[in-house]
Amino acid sequence: MREEQLVIKMNTDFFILLKPELSLTFIIFILLIIKVSDGMNKNSSIIHLANFLLLINFLLGFIGNATGTLFSDMYHTNGLIALEKNILNFGTLIISLQAYEWLKNHKHVIEFYILLLTTLLGMFFMVSSGNFLMFFLGLELASIPLAAIVNFDLEKIKSSEAAVKMILSSAFASCIMLFGISLIYGTSGTLNFAELPTLITNNPLQILALIFVFTGFAFKLSAVPFHLWTADVYEGAPVPVTAYLSVISKAAMVFVFISVLNPLFQNVQNVWYNMLFLTIVLTITIGNLFAIRQNNIKRFLAFSSISQVGFILLGISSGTTMGVSASVYFLIVYIFSNLGAFGVIALVAAQTEKENISDFKGFYKNNKTLSWIITIALFSLAGIPPTAGFFGKMFLVTAGASKGNYVLIIIAVLNMVVSLYYYLRVVKAIFVDENESPIEKIESNLYSKIALYICMAGIIFTGFASVLYDYINSLM
Amino acid sequence: MTNLSILVIFPLLxxxxxxxxxxxxxxxxTALIGSLLQLTIASLLMYSYYGERAAGNTAQMLFEARYSWYSAMNIEYYVGVDGISVIMIMLTAFVVTCGILISWKIETLTKEFFFLLLLLSVGAYGFFISLxxxxxxxxLELAVIPKFLLIAIWGSGKKEYSAMKLALMLMGGSALVLIGLLATYFNTDMGGGVHTWDLLKIAHMHIPYETQLFIFPFLFVGFGxxxxxxxxxxxxxxxxxxAPTAASMFLAGISMKLGGYGCLRVAxxxxPEAAQHYSWIIVLLATIAIIYGAFATLMQKDLKYINAYSSVSHCGFILLGIGMLxxxxxxxxxxxxVSHGLMTALFFGAIGMIYERTHTRQIKELGGLLKTIPFLSSVFIIAGLCSLGLPGFSGFVSEMVVFVGAWQQPDAFHRIATILAAASIVVTAVYILRAAGSAIMGPIKxxxxxxxxxxxxxxxxxxVLLIFAILSIGLAPFWLINIISPDTQIIMENIARGAIGN
Structure with missing residues (x-):
């Protein structure tokens, strides 16, 4: 009798704790069934359905979240992790809304969604992992389908090139990370996150393991000097996929990084702090310097996102809860801002095939609203008040400064000025530069309008209103 | 009129x-009525400030309001004013109103222009009331980026270069300020590892001397x-x-004052101890700026450049005054x-209005304007005379007070700096009179x-509004001195306490 009760309780736990993953799996199955049964032929109705399901999935993320572990500590979840998954869900929904213009004439819409959601599922497992094995499983589940959707402009050579680069570099990074994980297992005898913190000490092999794991993360986060794949992949991939890469997959990696770096390697904080210090300086500076030279707007955003990652790492480097909440908060703001910019670029790219900054000269003449949206989004990325980006950057820098390392802060803050230069360059192209044949009026569909307005609202209000930050802080 | 937030909310609306x-x-x-109402609000604020002080309220800051904003980092929306802020708010209100009046003929992208102009003023008002x-x-940062767009879109000449240079240099300045502020924040202690951003509380904490020496340059140079x-x-x-005329007025009249206010109020x-330690550098740099600015102005042929370089020289007096301690x-x-804000706004306004009619700002192409446009020419001359420090105008009074204050430092270094700075007025007279003489007087060219x-x-x-303000300071400076004096007293006491502490 008691055993039976236990089984039932286990089962309800299973459904409650695993709710985000189950709901995603459910959507994937629905789409698969539709595909197999050849039930829907019209692209637009598939996209409507997918958007609707994603919306439900996003809303479901807010109800009935619980704290607990499953599969003998392999999987764990709590309020913060639930929030992180909501953030990822939200970003995916916005990207799906923005992809309408590109997908409506595409031959393989269902496959796109299935692959997209599979990577998202992988990220969910990764974020929730309580064990390096689960983490690695999630990581692979997240990266392999991603390479497939990078190649989703099937007839473009650049797209395939990007996919190959992506899969090779990501396999390489996985290898390195796996090697690090094996060293951890070899020295400590466990892969469980709960047991590891006390077992990891100044042991040279474990330091080596830290270096490998750190490198793997740096690859995935495209931190300098492991960033070389980023720009090519971003340039080759279709715009919505680029947006997904730069926002969702980055965010997921950061979430895991937060829960791995400081919690597991507390005892060797001075070691990883120095590594992180160097990485931050390189990432921010080199990301900025390369961003200045770009003309393709996707490459430009690729390098700018590299430097943004540097700032996130700056927040993480503090190793405090303040750093964690600042990073999570910044990622939300970053999703709003980056997707605001990508949304406009996706519309322009889908209708005119123009992707260069010089093409945007005189953009304001025919597209007033879109110009303001991309401008505000870029200002938010640059950290200009009153946008939320200002608060995000400020909190990251404040968290970073709590260590009292002013060399790092001075470098970071001066880089904010450099970054302002290239963001303003785009703004200048839009508003000031003369162009004989500026981009014609872009017709935006309802979905992209909704997505862009949500992003704008997010950029403008999440900064002023401290509610969101306070909420994140309350989850610590 | 005791709710200060209305000063920010109203222009935002x-x-x-x-x-x-x-x-x-x-x-x-809408813009004009809004700014006139804002001017009224600012005047009411000053009136009730007087009332409170006359009634014997000796609190350092009046009309304080405090709301928790980001409580995890102890960030508050905390506002309050003392005499200095009230005066700066009045200045802002005057310049904004006049800037809007002068931009009446803006035809390209009117909506965007006034939107950015007013957004800029929101930044300035907010800065002056924040504690x-x-x-x-x-x-402070809110007041930077609108300037970029204002110059880049509506400007003239090499506007893109100038706009980018201005935006980057000002952001660079505020980046230095940010470093200074962060260092200050983490060196405050409210007990239990809690830090504070509260200006008044920090002023009463004793930040260690060495730390001050580290932080002060960032803050001072940043605001500088x-x-x-x-x-x-x-x-x-x-x-x-x-910059377009109104933007020049804002820049010189308000933005440059954000820096001066920050140098004084924050740095x-x-x-205080670091300020004393570094004061000789400030005095040195300020003296260089005054003299260099004056001589550089001598070489200029463009009216706007004349006023711009003379602004460098005149703002040197602000820093000189602060550095003298x-x-x-x-x-x-x-x-x-205050005086420079009003005077330079008037000057830029006059230049802009003349340029709009003659389409040139080159002195040698202008001439005899007094015969054809007497009103504008008179305004130009009044602004010029105020700039060169003719008694009766605000320029004379304020420069005089700076010199008297500077002379109170008895050692040779400060005396020499004061003498050099005072001597630069002669150069000012040369360029102003030359410009006025050949551009306004003489035969019609x-x-x-x-x-x-x-x-x-x-x-x-x-x-008329600006001239009224200039004259009301120039002819009766005592009301202004009375309103500022208690607050400078507080700053001085802090400095003196720091000196005893060592």
Whole structure:
């Protein structure tokens, strides 16, 4: 009798704790069934359905979240992790809304969604992992389908090139990370996150393991000097996929990084702090310097996102809860801002095939609203008040400064000025530069309008209103 | 009029109202009425400030309001005013109103223009009322980016270069300020590892001497960039001369004062010992700026460049006053901020109005304007005379107070600096009189000048408002000194306490 009760309780736990993953799996199955049964032929109705399901999935993320572990500590979840998954869900929904213009004439819409959601599922497992094995499983589940959707402009050579680069570099990074994980297992005898913190000490092999794991993360986060794949992949991939890469997959990696770096390697904080210090300086500076030279707007955003990652790492480097909440908060703001910019670029790219900054000269003449949206989004990325980006950057820098390392802060803050230069360059192209044949009026569909307005609202209000930050802080 | 937040909320509402306007006339009138009401609000604030002080309220800050904002980092929306802030708010209100009046003829992208102009003023008002360092920094940065767009879109000449230079240098300045503020924040202790951004609380904490020495340069140089601290003044000539008239007025009249106010209120007030330690450098740089600015102006042929370079020189007096660290000199510095703000706004306004008619700003192409456009020419001459420090105008009083205050420092170094700075006034007289002489007086150089139309109602109103303010300081400076004096006293006490502490 008691055993039976236990089984039932286990089962309800299973459904409650695993709710985000189950709901995603459910959507994937629905789409698969539709595909197999050849039930829907019209692209637009598939996209409507997918958007609707994603919306439900996003809303479901807010109800009935619980704290607990499953599969003998392999999987764990709590309020913060639930929030992180909501953030990822939200970003995916916005990207799906923005992809309408590109997908409506595409031959393989269902496959796109299935692959997209599979990577998202992988990220969910990764974020929730309580064990390096689960983490690695999630990581692979997240990266392999991603390479497939990078190649989703099937007839473009650049797209395939990007996919190959992506899969090779990501396999390489996985290898390195796996090697690090094996060293951890070899020295400590466990892969469980709960047991590891006390077992990891100044042991040279474990330091080596830290270096490998750190490198793997740096690859995935495209931190300098492991960033070389980023720009090519971003340039080759279709715009919505680029947006997904730069926002969702980055965010997921950061979430895991937060829960791995400081919690597991507390005892060797001075070691990883120095590594992180160097990485931050390189990432921010080199990301900025390369961003200045770009003309393709996707490459430009690729390098700018590299430097943004540097700032996130700056927040993480503090190793405090303040750093964690600042990073999570910044990622939300970053999703709003980056997707605001990508949304406009996706519309322009889908209708005119123009992707260069010089093409945007005189953009304001025919597209007033879109110009303001991309401008505000870029200002938010640059950290200009009153946008939320200002608060995000400020909190990251404040968290970073709590260590009292002013060399790092001075470098970071001066880089904010450099970054302002290239963001303003785009703004200048839009508003000031003369162009004989500026981009014609872009017709935006309802979905992209909704997505862009949500992003704008997010950029403008999440900064002023401290509610969101306070909420994140309350989850610590 | 005890709710200070209305000073920020009202212009913000005006900017939103502008977004919903349908045509150019509506936009302009909304902006004008909004700014006039704001001027009224500012006047009421000053009136009730007087009332409170007369009633014997000796609190350091009046009309305080405090709301928790980001409680995890102890960030508050904390506002309050003392005499210095009240005066700066009045200055802002005057310059904004006149700037809007003078931009009456803006035809390209009118809505965007007034939107950005008013957004800029929101930043300035917010900055002057903030007592929380984070909030203050927020408003400081808010006042930077609109300038970029204002210059880049509506400017003239090499506007893109100037706009970018200005934006980057000012952001660089605020980046330095940010480093200073963060260092300050983490060196405060409220007990239990809790830090604070509260300006008044920090002023009463004793930050260690060495730490102050580290922080002060960041804060002072950062704010100094805004107020043309030598050698970070290079954005001033380019930025001012490329900007549209109203933006030049805002830049010189308000933005540069953000820096001066910050140097005084944040850098000097919070780091009194470091201020003393570094004061000789400030004095040195300020003297260089004064002399260099004056001589550089001599070489200029463009009216806007003349005023821009002379701004470098005049803002040098603000920094000189702060660097001297005597009570009188500090009063002089604040007076110079107000006086320079009004005078330079009038000057840029006059130049802009003349340029609009003659389409040239080159002195040698102008001439005889007094015969055809007497009103504008008189305004130009009045602004010029105020700039060279003719008694009766605000320039004379404020520079005089700075010199008297500076002379109170008895050693040779400060005396020499004071003498050099005072001597630069002669150079000022040369360039101002030369410009006025050949551009305004003399024979009419161009046929087309005969058909120029004199000032319209809006231009007259703007000029009269500014001249009224200049004269009310120049003829009766005591009300201004009385309102500033107690607050400079507080800053001086902090400095003196720091000196005893060592």
């Amino acid at each position: 005006t900017t939103f109202a502008i977004l919903f306007c349908r045509n150019v006339t509506q936009i302009k009138w 929380d360092l984070f909030t203050m920094f927020f408003f 960039v805004f107020t043309a601290l030598f050698p970070f003044h290079t954005w001033v000539p380019d930025g001012h001369s490329s 000097t007030y919070l780091m 005597t009570k009188t000199a500090l009063i002089g510095a604040v007076m110079q901020m 161009n046929e087309h000048f005969n058909h120029l139309k004199d000032a319209t109602w809006n231009e007259k109103m703007a000029s």
